[in-house]
Amino acid sequence: MSAVRPLDREDNEIEAIVARLGRKARAAQGHLALASTEEKRAALAAMAARVRSETERILAANATDLAAMTSGDAMRDRATLDAGRLDAMAGAIETVAALADPVGRILAAWDRPNGLFIERVATPLGVIGVIYESRPNVTADASSLCLMSGNAVILRSGSETLGTATAIVDALRAGLADAGMPQDLVQLVPVKDRAAVGAMLAGADGGIDVIVPRGGRTLVERVEAEAKVPVFAHLEGLCHVFVHAEADRDMAVAVTLNAKMRRPGICGAAETLLVDAAVARSHLPAIAEALAAAGCTLRGDARARALAPMEEATAKDFATEYLAPILSVAVVDGLDGALAHIARYSSGHTESIITADEAAATRFLTEVDSAIVMHNASTQFADGGEFGMGAEIGIATGRMHARGPVGVEQLTTFKYRVHGKGQTRP
Amino acid sequence: MSAVRPLDREDNEIEAIVARLGRKARAAQGHLALASTEEKRAALAAMAARVRSETERILAANATDLAAMTSGDAMRDRATLDAGRLDAMAGAIETVAALADPVGRILAAWDRPNGLFIERVATPLGVIGVIYESRPNVTADASSLCLMSGNAVILRSGSETLGTATAIVDALRAGLADAGMPQDLVQLVPVKDRAAVGAMLAGADGGIDVIVPRGGRTLVERVEAEAKVPVFAHLEGLCHVFVHAEADRDMAVAVTLNAKMRRPGICGAAETLLVDAAVARSHLPAIAEALAAAGCTLRGDARARALAPMEEATAKDFATEYLAPILSVAVVDGLDGALAHIARYSSGHTESIITADEAAATRFLTEVDSAIVMHNASTQFADGGEFGMGAEIGIATGRMHARGPVGVEQLTTFKYRVHGKGQTRP
Numbered sequence: 001m002s003a004v005r006p007l008d009r010e011d012n013e014i015e016a017i018v019a020r021l022g023r024k025a026r027a028a029q030g031h032l033a034l035a036s037t038e039e040k041r042a043a044l045a046a047m048a049a050r051v052r053s054e055t056e057r058i059l060a061a062n063a064t065d066l067a068a069m070t071s072g073d074a075m076r077d078r079a080t081l082d083a084g085r086l087d088a089m090a091g092a093i094e095t096v097a098a099l100a101d102p103v104g105r106i107l108a109a110w111d112r113p114n115g116l117f118i119e120r121v122a123t124p125l126g127v128i129g130v131i132y133e134s135r136p137n138v139t140a141d142a143s144s145l146c147l148m149s150g151n152a153v154i155l156r157s158g159s160e161t162l163g164t165a166t167a168i169v170d171a172l173r174a175g176l177a178d179a180g181m182p183q184d185l186v187q188l189v190p191v192k193d194r195a196a197v198g199a200m201l202a203g204a205d206g207g208i209d210v211i212v213p214r215g216g217r218t219l220v221e222r223v224e225a226e227a228k229v230p231v232f233a234h235l236e237g238l239c240h241v242f243v244h245a246e247a248d249r250d251m252a253v254a255v256t257l258n259a260k261m262r263r264p265g266i267c268g269a270a271e272t273l274l275v276d277a278a279v280a281r282s283h284l285p286a287i288a289e290a291l292a293a294a295g296c297t298l299r300g301d302a303r304a305r306a307l308a309p310m311e312e313a314t315a316k317d318f319a320t321e322y323l324a325p326i327l328s329v330a331v332v333d334g335l336d337g338a339l340a341h342i343a344r345y346s347s348g349h350t351e352s353i354i355t356a357d358e359a360a361a362t363r364f365l366t367e368v369d370s371a372i373v374m375h376n377a378s379t380q381f382a383d384g385g386e387f388g389m390g391a392e393i394g395i396a397t398g399r400m401h402a403r404g405p406v407g408v409e410q411l412t413t414f415k416y417r418v419h420g421k422g423q424t425r426p
Numbered sequence: 427m428s429a430v431r432p433l434d435r436e437d438n439e440i441e442a443i444v445a446r447l448g449r450k451a452r453a454a455q456g457h458l459a460l461a462s463t464e465e466k467r468a469a470l471a472a473m474a475a476r477v478r479s480e481t482e483r484i485l486a487a488n489a490t491d492l493a494a495m496t497s498g499d500a501m502r503d504r505a506t507l508d509a510g511r512l513d514a515m516a517g518a519i520e521t522v523a524a525l526a527d528p529v530g531r532i533l534a535a536w537d538r539p540n541g542l543f544i545e546r547v548a549t550p551l552g553v554i555g556v557i558y559e560s561r562p563n564v565t566a567d568a569s570s571l572c573l574m575s576g577n578a579v580i581l582r583s584g585s586e587t588l589g590t591a592t593a594i595v596d597a598l599r600a601g602l603a604d605a606g607m608p609q610d611l612v613q614l615v616p617v618k619d620r621a622a623v624g625a626m627l628a629g630a631d632g633g634i635d636v637i638v639p640r641g642g643r644t645l646v647e648r649v650e651a652e653a654k655v656p657v658f659a660h661l662e663g664l665c666h667v668f669v670h671a672e673a674d675r676d677m678a679v680a681v682t683l684n685a686k687m688r689r690p691g692i693c694g695a696a697e698t699l700l701v702d703a704a705v706a707r708s709h710l711p712a713i714a715e716a717l718a719a720a721g722c723t724l725r726g727d728a729r730a731r732a733l734a735p736m737e738e739a740t741a742k743d744f745a746t747e748y749l750a751p752i753l754s755v756a757v758v759d760g761l762d763g764a765l766a767h768i769a770r771y772s773s774g775h776t777e778s779i780i781t782a783d784e785a786a787a788t789r790f791l792t793e794v795d796s797a798i799v800m801h802n803a804s805t806q807f808a809d810g811g812e813f814g815m816g817a818e819i820g821i822a823t824g825r826m827h828a829r830g831p832v833g834v835e836q837l838t839t840f841k842y843r844v845h846g847k848g849q850t851r852p
Contacts, residue, residue, distance in 0.1 A: 123795070262850070378849065386542075403841060418778075
């Protein structure tokens, strides 16, 4: 018994800490929900100013984190801040402040025959829980997107960068205070214990409305498996480019090269190339050559390997999100073959068809059931910024509420306002 | 061991049955997602025609259910069909068929500086699981709403009316076949075991996207506690009417009387009356008299009891959804007092303010965080039909995706279509 009790108490303590964050967030959000656009913009400006004015303090905290870090170079690089990165972080906050206010938008309005006038109006979601790993910029990006959309945020930073996150959150909260806004609109889980993640996924005792995980597959898998509240996330981006029989060859080369190699490690990077058998002989060698010249490894099925030099692809390859300069290649029989392959392997993120045939494009855009479907465009455009949303807190492949890039509009819900003159229901 | 194994196997069998329904629903839905509005309307017309042509068979099944029923009169009344109710059920299907098709709506469209044209377009949610109790009309209502919105439905009927539900589903499926549509768009869980509900709440092995419970508090509580997939539901409708200092007395009497007594048992019925202290003396006696004359029991706080005859209300009363001709009454200090009471006790369903003061109304509509907020109108208008949605599958008080009445539009999600000319991302 004596060995168990301290652990139980500790978990309870952490649950209590997270629940308290939730209550404070809820109270602060009630205030923010009524703030004007100008008040929110002033708060964001003050937050950006504080990030700039506290650069030295934040960089010192970052140096301490880095000195204690045991992770490898990739993690260390993502975690490292300098004056330029901090200035960009402040600039990103200012970009969000310039966005149109998503709260209060009239989404629909109509009159009823009995004289009632009904409006559907956008309101904040409430409290957003953001669980992330080592990227310090998530601290500021998520906070500013939540604030502009009228939501409070509870941040859970990776433990190796908790000091950096604390310094950034201190700056953001100082900015909120400067602007006369409740500081508890932005809160950071102050403990490293993993039980805190569990408490957030359980909804923080009613204090969190939705969870956004920002990080690798292990994190997202845990979040999706354990969360008792809704989650905006994508587990993977297994994106396809389909080169149709009517594809222009140069366009097919350029788009495929960009879709895979511009940044092979982002979720919108293509992982599989499908080539219509009708043009495989004419198009595939040129595409393969361009990719190989750019340093991409190709893994093809038998029909693809007969047309260009590449490694042998297994069925597992077509189910793999490489996030690396590797591309699976299959030759398929027409649009139907491509649709069948995509239906089997797609993660529902983004797929693109290259074709000059409008009818084929329309069928592809209609029948592929992914968050984003494209015609004659690189899958790397699957991004909130590229969509014109200004910024995104993530990309969601779920079907509920938010699908695709999650920007400030997607961080709102709505309510109905009914205006009457004393009507009673017969 | 021997006592446990058969039970395990049985649960596994039921899980397998539900998972199979999910796979069949998913396949059928893929077909429906591509159907034209005309094809969906033809299918709904055929389903309505089959309900009418198979009236005798359905009534016979209903008679068998009723003969075996052990439940009380209220349940028996809800479960009882006759030719008139069946004709109304068919008519309700035809009403849904006449609705605007929610699939394919362009929700937004914009050009990007790089020439990309982006559309957000409504698509079906997928497969809806509906868990209900004894009302046979839910079988047809839910099926038609799901079909019109491009979704497949898996129905779980209350066990005492499974025979009736089976006969109705047989008719609906015959109608689907008549129209050349996949019958598995409408499926009924064929077993009475409660483990089937658990299997649905777990998502039917990926075969169900969202659960809609239709029934009493016990059912909704279980669904909200156990569901691993999103739920569209309201646990209760603890709705408030607030009579503000600037309320017209006759309007306050008429709206309160209607909000409570038109049908005291629906979720949009008012459960609490709040009266501004400034007009309590002038307005409350008239309201109380009208309610008492209509057979309503009043339970008031001390200030209310000082002005009109009523029972004593406890704190528990203000937290109680009576669904009966009983009304809690409190005198509050101005708009702030009403907002504080509502923030504490509301279930987030529907609240209404009665006032001639536009500024007070605007503050109420802005600050009350419920799915539906009203000005000078009866809370009994909280209904998809009254909102002009044609019909509703339920009312949701959650914040995600659907809030308020859930009609065919709320049963859709969306995807992004991106139209390019070969653009690559710099």
